[in-house]
Amino acid sequence: MYQPPEASCWTGRVDSVSDERAFRLHQRIRLLDLSGPLTPLEQAAAFIGFVCDEGVRRNQGRQGAKEAPAAVKAALARLPWHLPSGASIYDAGDIVCADGRLEQSQAELGKAIARLLQSGVAPVVIGGGHETAYGHYLGVRAALGPNARLGIINIDAHFDLRPYDNGPTSGTMFRQILDEDKQVGYCCLGIQRLGNTAALFADAERYGCEYILEEQLTAGAIEAAYERIEQFASRHDSIILTICMDAISAAAAPGVSAPSPFGLSPSLARALIRRIVSHPKTISVDLCEVNPLVDEGGKTVALAAAFCMEALLHFRRLQPRR
Template structure:
């Protein structure tokens, strides 16, 4: 695939901070040169990046999500290899090469032209996710806007040859009108194309959901949502119990979408002063792991001014891929 860059050890060397007597994850990870090599790999989790912010800009959001993949690698590659972090459990596959898409987006003049570019990215994401899932492995997708949820859903659905369920931790529903593709309507497109069956949203904001979306959601028995307000005064245990109800709705078999707009004071395309904290997101991920999670997608992070964002993304991924003893 011309638009996918397969990584080698040399590609990530500059991220690794070497120290005598220690082994960092980036020093021990496996790399493969093609999709055909996926099935022969021991790795259960396949990590790749989508360094773009075109869907975000098409949805009038703040650019910067294209930087999340690099920020993640800067932290993830320096995780210590020890009895809790097994490098054989995962691989860094590479990234979708978004340079030509970005160049084209900077020369566009309308939101509809941006939408056409997003559709081209959709096709690439769909193909990569489908290949990973068909190989019997779990994709972990980093970076870019939430427009990429559509490709995640379509690729997984095509690989499994059935519609899938999705649980989305998000401040927004991303069920906006399907007039053109952008970061705010990936789930609506997936619904209309019958790729998405049950859809659970956790933590949406009343202030940023239009009435027409509430009207549509309230008519659909395959959609369930809870507000951030529903979690504000709960204890940690009560929050986890409430979250478990969302996983039950999606039949404990789902793609897990985490939009960083849902996290309080987290640099993202739509940063919020009110949201979940990082440790709550980590707890939700760990609870999700008790079910069958088809893929993990971390999106909308915009780390340009905050080095801690990449570290937080690294914690989310290490929690997800770690095999608890």
């Protein structure tokens, strides 16, 4: 299920071949083949794609998110390089879900993420449906060991706490995690009342989920949200951030599996991403539910690439050591 990275994926405009101030990401990206040995790295992050929307299919959503890793990487390639001195960014390839084998592909994604973290590399996972988050979790838990207190912050319109009696989907993974792992805390930012049933709100309370409604997340209230994030992080040893693009208003992000007529503005979501990834406990990020097949003019793909780059620019792990 693992496909090594290919240099041909990283192309774009060249303004200079010698002046690094004019470089774009495709001129600085490095390839990291996870099928071979890894040496420890510092001040490094790696993209890894999860080419899968089987969970979306099972959840009766709009399929097409499996096309996102290639599309988002292509959009990232064209962005200008503004990362701090000494930072290294890699493409670690893709995990591909073949023949509907969702559970196996999630396990393979977990193995890849664990290897990256154990080598000192911060993973930035590009899904795929939001079932990506379960594989992401598996890798982080494997890298941290069973006793670390792990906090998951989810920027999302949905709790994704649905029952999984008939198997996992893109709407079940956080219930799976909370059922399996008593060392996990869960915080959702951007929850929409019209995107979740009363039963799901009740389940969120029963599982001890912390959340802030989309209508409560405004520019004027952003400091209160920051305080909630800090309080949540203080109770955990490590934090992972998962971003579902359907948390963004459909006017700005139409190309998703489940578009939202209401939703966060891109600038507010960017502020939240900056705050979370800059926290010293944040160790990895995923971004999910981009569907290039139903996008309008590529604007959801472009926004997703911008969010990925914002994560890199503000990742504490990529800043020079003092």
